[in-house]
Amino acid sequence: MRKNTIDLQEKLQELLLAQRDNFLQGKVADYIPALASVKPDLMGISVATIDGQVFGAGDYQHPFSIQSISKVFGLVMAMNRIGDSIWQRVRMEPSGQPFNSIIQLEWEKGIPRNPVINAGAILVSDILTSHFSASKLAFLSFVRKLAENDNIYVDNQVYLSELKHGNLNAALAYLMKSFGNIEAEIPDVLSHYFTQCSISMSCEQLAKSLLFLANKGIDPRTKETICTARNAHKVNAILSTSGMYDQSGEFAFSVGLPAKSGVGGGVIAIVPGYGVICTWSPPLNNYGNSVVGMNLMADITEELGLSIYY
Numbered sequence: 001m002r003k004n005t006i007d008l009q010e011k012l013q014e015l016l017l018a019q020r021d022n023f024l025q026g027k028v029a030d031y032i033p034a035l036a037s038v039k040p041d042l043m044g045i046s047v048a049t050i051d052g053q054v055f056g057a058g059d060y061q062h063p064f065s066i067q068s069i070s071k072v073f074g075l076v077m078a079m080n081r082i083g084d085s086i087w088q089r090v091r092m093e094p095s096g097q098p099f100n101s102i103i104q105l106e107w108e109k110g111i112p113r114n115p116v117i118n119a120g121a122i123l124v125s126d127i128l129t130s131h132f133s134a135s136k137l138a139f140l141s142f143v144r145k146l147a148e149n150d151n152i153y154v155d156n157q158v159y160l161s162e163l164k165h166g167n168l169n170a171a172l173a174y175l176m177k178s179f180g181n182i183e184a185e186i187p188d189v190l191s192h193y194f195t196q197c198s199i200s201m202s203c204e205q206l207a208k209s210l211l212f213l214a215n216k217g218i219d220p221r222t223k224e225t226i227c228t229a230r231n232a233h234k235v236n237a238i239l240s241t242s243g244m245y246d247q248s249g250e251f252a253f254s255v256g257l258p259a260k261s262g263v264g265g266g267v268i269a270i271v272p273g274y275g276v277i278c279t280w281s282p283p284l285n286n287y288g289n290s291v292v293g294m295n296l297m298a299d300i301t302e303e304l305g306l307s308i309y310y
């Protein structure tokens, strides 16, 4: 049973306080300097509900690099654009491998396991690059519209270092191209992918912008259809099985919600029929998921009885 949300604000504060020192157990992503320099003790949580309430505690209005959380927006855009033909080029199975693994991709002939590991998101970036005349702009406009905020921006410093240190992502892209699964030119595809990873948003903005996934594809604020109910279902299913990479099983076990993490330390979780939770704390565990984010998600879903498996 879901508890009343009246004291949710206080509860968020309390849960966050309990995590105060746990950021020390993780390690901030250091593959690029722009992420390595983020203060490790920042942390925030926000909950947006489909009936229009927004709660937040800590640094919930502080923008951070959304990184792989961007894969959710990209997938929705690609599904809207090319429909079910996307599933001929990317699958919907958990990978059981790290998010940037290349091993499986060769065995499986350039068909990524799912759209939220890097190979899959690069494939989705190819679809967007090929089907939009200005895909980066279209992506940013989509996110700005969903967040109802025109100030959301691409952090150019993050973008440039992603580009500079993006050899593994480039290798994934070229491998897929060698199997004929990438249409556009690789530099254009990578430029799109790194751009979407480099968007900065706060917990509050992310929670609000993904409400349509908790509401059968309809933005509860504007009543606009962002995607079909069936596509919202498909995205949530993929996030349930693969959104936390090779820790998705443990996340289902301890939290029980469709979710997506990013190496910037953000985690979003969709609660169908209720709303969206977003947490942020930069230090990561060995799977590339935020340590405090994992804890907070477990605590809040338990507290409010939000797991989809009850």
Ligand SMILES: NC(=O)CC[C@H](N)C(=O)O
Binding pocket: 066, 067, 068, 069, 099, 100, 118, 162, 169, 197, 261, 262, 263, 264, 288
């Ligand atoms: N898990 C992530 O957030 C990965 C995104 C990161 N930019 C990468 O491509 O490696």
